[in-house]
Amino acid sequence: MTDYDHAAIDELLHSRVRLAIVAFLAGAKTADFSAVRDAIKTTDGNASIHLRKLEDAGYVAVKKRFVARRPQTLYSLTDRGRQALLAYVAHL
Numbered sequence: 001m002t003d004y005d006h007a008a009i010d011e012l013l014h015s016r017v018r019l020a021i022v023a024f025l026a027g028a029k030t031a032d033f034s035a036v037r038d039a040i041k042t043t044d045g046n047a048s049i050h051l052r053k054l055e056d057a058g059y060v061a062v063k064k065r066f067v068a069r070r071p072q073t074l075y076s077l078t079d080r081g082r083q084a085l086l087a088y089v090a091h092l
Helices: 016-026 033-040 044-056 079-091
Strands: 060-067 070-077
Touching: 016 033, 016 044, 016 060, 016 070, 016 079, 033 044, 033 070, 044 060, 070 079
Parallel strands: none
Antiparallel strands: 060 070
């Protein structure tokens, strides 16, 4: 049996909400803010805070645009985020 190193767990992804966001985005090419929020069943503020942390870490890319004169924020998982998710799951 090999030694298990719990310190190797990605603390950023170990949050229930952030893990849910990354898992959701792994199955979607892009998703707007409301789709992410609704998929993970959380509040606007909570989703916003966790998405920002993932963006700051380079796990999530953000694109802002206007649709029918209304702002829309699109999120997608970066290659770095996908690799982090795969490593996290493999470590479990």
